[in-house]
Amino acid sequence: MDVKRDIPLAITFIVGMLAIGEYYTGIEAITDTFTIVKNWGIVLQGFALGLGAVNLFRVHGSRVSTRKRDDWMFSGWLLLMLVVFVFFGLSTGEYDQGATYSWLYNAFYLPLGATMYSSLAFYMAYGSYKILRARNFDAALLFITAVLVIMGNTPLFPTIYPGFFHMREWIFGPIVSGAYRGIRIGIGMGAVVIGIRTLLGMETGYLGRH
Amino acid sequence: MAILTEGRIVPLIALLLVWVATYISINMGKEGKIKIRRIAGLDAIEEVIGRAVETGRPVFDIIGMGQFTDAYATQTIAALSVLSHVATLSAKLGAELIAPQARVDVMPVAIELVKDAYRAEGKLDELNVDEQLPYLSGTQFAWASGIIGMAARLKPAANIMIGPFWAESMMFAETFDRIGSMQVGGTARTYQIPFFAALCDYVLIGEEIFAAGAYVSGDPQQIGSIAAQDWFKMGAIGLSLIGALLSSVGVDIIAEMLSW
Numbered sequence: 347m348d349v350k351r352d353i354p355l356a357i358t359f360i361v362g363m364l365a366i367g368e369y370y371t372g373i374e375a376i377t378d379t380f381t382i383v384k385n386w387g388i389v390l391q392g393f394a395l396g397l398g399a400v401n402l403f404r405v406h407g408s409r410v411s412t413r414k415r416d417d418w419m420f421s422g423w424l425l426l427m428l429v430v431f432v433f434f435g436l437s438t439g440e441y442d443q444g445a446t447y448s449w450l451y452n453a454f455y456l457p458l459g460a461t462m463y464s465s466l467a468f469y470m471a472y473g474s475y476k477i478l479r480a481r482n483f484d485a486a487l488l489f490i491t492a493v494l495v496i497m498g499n500t501p502l503f504p505t506i507y508p509g510f511f512h513m514r515e516w517i518f519g520p521i522v523s524g525a526y527r528g529i530r531i532g533i534g535m536g537a538v539v540i541g542i543r544t545l546l547g548m549e550t551g552y553l554g555r556h
Numbered sequence: 557m558a559i560l561t562e563g564r565i566v567p568l569i570a571l572l573l574v575w576v577a578t579y580i581s582i583n584m585g586k587e588g589k590i591k592i593r594r595i596a597g598l599d600a601i602e603e604v605i606g607r608a609v610e611t612g613r614p615v616f617d618i619i620g621m622g623q624f625t626d627a628y629a630t631q632t633i634a635a636l637s638v639l640s641h642v643a644t645l646s647a648k649l650g651a652e653l654i655a656p657q658a659r660v661d662v663m664p665v666a667i668e669l670v671k672d673a674y675r676a677e678g679k680l681d682e683l684n685v686d687e688q689l690p691y692l693s694g695t696q697f698a699w700a701s702g703i704i705g706m707a708a709r710l711k712p713a714a715n716i717m718i719g720p721f722w723a724e725s726m727m728f729a730e731t732f733d734r735i736g737s738m739q740v741g742g743t744a745r746t747y748q749i750p751f752f753a754a755l756c757d758y759v760l761i762g763e764e765i766f767a768a769g770a771y772v773s774g775d776p777q778q779i780g781s782i783a784a785q786d787w788f789k790m791g792a793i794g795l796s797l798i799g800a801l802l803s804s805v806g807v808d809i810i811a812e813m814l815s816w
Contacts, residue, residue, distance in 0.1 A: 366571070369561070369564065370560060370561055370564050370571075371560055371561060372558055372559065372560070372561050373559065384625075387625055387661075391660060391661050394660035394663075394664070395660050397660075398663075398691055401691065402691065405686045405690070416709075455695075458701075459696075459697045462697035462700060462701055462727075463697060463723065466723055466726060466727065470726060472730050473726055473729070473730060473751060473754040473755055474754075476733070477754035477755075529746055529749070529761065529762045529763075530746065530762075531789060531793070531796075532762050532763035532789055533744045533746070533763050533766075535574075535763060535788045535789050535792065536630075536762065536763030536764075536766030536767065536785055537630040537631075537744070537766060538571065538574050539574065539578060539781065539785040539788075540630045540633060540634060540766040540769070541630055542575055542578045542781075542784075543578070543769075543770065543781050544630075544633055546578070546582075548582065548770070548778055549633060549769050549770070549778070551633075551636055551637025551638070551639075551640045551641070551769040551772075551773070552636035552637060552640070552665060552669065552769075
């Protein structure tokens with residue numbers, strides 16, 4: 347018996363069967379047991395978070411102290427913000443609802459996140475440019491379709507000729523929905539089969555193969 | 557109280573049938589009766605790692621932001637299987653693997669399987685977990701900007717990103733494309749597939765990522781299990797056609813049956 351492999355596989359099977367039982371049956375004992383298992387998962391994640399914080403201090407503290415890398419100052423900034431957020435989160439007793447914590451979050455994190463999100467517009471424009479160059483027949487078809495969709499989505503063109511809007515609807519309906527559902531069916535089947543393979547202990551890549 | 561939950565009887569029967577089909581296909585695989593088509597994206601992984609070795613630049617493997625407890629767990633399992641394969645090849649060929657992490661529950665598993673791959677190749681001393689599997693952030697755009705920054709500084713020769721991705725997929729694909737990395741992308745998140753298709757050299761579409769673990773293992777039993785996926789897809793297509801034809805003449809028996 348390979349303890350490092352067989353015990354995780356057994357745990358995976360038992361928890362997987364509980365999950366299936368909980369979803370398909372109304373048996374109270376199974377539902378209660380699965381709720382306990384889910385709570386264990388939450389507790390374990392809490393421990394992992396704590397260990398993660400310790401790990402961050404170890405890795406980035408060493409980078410700051412040795413200053414061998416060009417980006418050591420980012421490590422310093424990370425540790426500073428980690429301490430600041432934890433301090434203001436815990437010291438007030440209001441956790442993430444505290445006024446200072448909320449101010450820090452809204453003043454530092456939120457604008458940075460929003461900036462990154464809004465930069466997607468440029469990434470998408472670049473991607474569109476790359477894919478819409480009509481280099482061959484397939485790309486030309488894609489280009490024509492994209493132009494028709496853009497014209498249907500922009501208020502100006504359907505105002506001039508309502509047919510642009512109907513064309514867009516037709517492309518999104520029979521063509522895109524048909525292809526999309528085909529992909530969705532494949533994904534659903536794939537997810538079920540990988541789940542079964544995992545329960546049967548056939549999918550062992552996530553445990554290491556060696 | 558009913559033992560079976562109402563509305564889930566047919567799905568349960570379907571699940572049991574998939575289970576039986578998987579068992580049969582595994583046995584057929586054992587006997588060498590199952591042949592599956594080549595998946596170019598998975599075949600290309602060795603090529604892109606070889607390129608990284610030749611150029612002396614690192615290989616990135618990004619497994620996405622999925623967890624073991626969310627709806628994308630199956631994609632995370634598939635991503636970890638690919639990471640295991642990439643780690644094995646990187647250790648064997650001598651490429652520097654970088655696999656930034658976003659989830660505290662997935663990270664220890666990723667570390668263990670990469671260690672396992674390096675240990676199997678007798679190169680565990682070449683692995684620096686802190687530098688090669690760094691935890692960046694569990695928050696989407698902090699994680700994304702961390703990876704974009706690392707990519708800009710390290711200029712990897714290859715990027716393999718298979719797993720669940722959200723809006724950050726476009727940022728990754730574009731950044732790695734701009735710095736000249738060869739890319740293999742794959743996700744079952746349908747909204748992100750077009751972004752990967754636009755910018756990656758090889759793409760795994762939807763279900764192909766679920767076959768990745770079995771495919772790269774080369775094990776006939778595991779490869780056999782993939783066949784069940786295709787059998788059921790055929791069944792679903794058949795059922796859809798019959799359902800559409802019957803609905804067209806006003807008979808909704810298939811739709812009603814599926815809601816049992």
